Amino acid sequence: EPEVTQTPSHQVTQMGQEVILRCVPISNHLYFYWYRQILGQKVEFLVSFYNNEISEKSEIFDDQFSVERPDGSNFTLKIRSTKLEDSAMYFCASSDEVREFFGPGTRLTVL
């Protein structure tokens, strides 16, 4: 079965630093998403991306966050200046309009 991949699997950073989380969605999918899960809490929607632009975003997705699909295969989430509360598991997903496929996640730890 095709799969979504994410790198790195674990990222440790200092507060205030920029991080970029990378995802390779399934190749013929058109919809892309980022979700996050703070330890012990719900999986929360961050942003959806379609046709090279953000189609929906949550209140969590403030000016510190941005997404990009720079080369037609990668889909990235950038956090400009990380805060302690950004520590979470970040999941990328892509959709073929029938179902969403999730990646294994990147665990982000902000110290």
Next chain:
Amino acid sequence: GDSVTQMEGPVTLSEEAFLTINCTYTATGYPSLFWYVQYPGEGLQLLLKATKADDKGSNKGFEATYRKETTSFHLEKGSVQVSDSAVYFCALGPRGNQGGKLIFGQGTELSVKP
């Protein structure tokens, strides 16, 4: 806004026991409902889904019925195996899930002992 509530875990069962994980939802309109499973170290995988009232989703021995009157989508399995140990997430999304976001419950950890 839309939301999903699941029973709290962890749930610990013996092999071959009957499983129920409760899930209720609040939504405007007519959402699709999903169960996702997360095995240790892996991403979320779609387990089953139902797109309209009274639909039953099923996969790998798991079943869930979309109950509009009780706004529920409880997950059941008649005889669990050790390999079913995982975290289970109930979720809702737009009808047909055409590019729309998913709203998840908090997840229920299942541990099955031999």
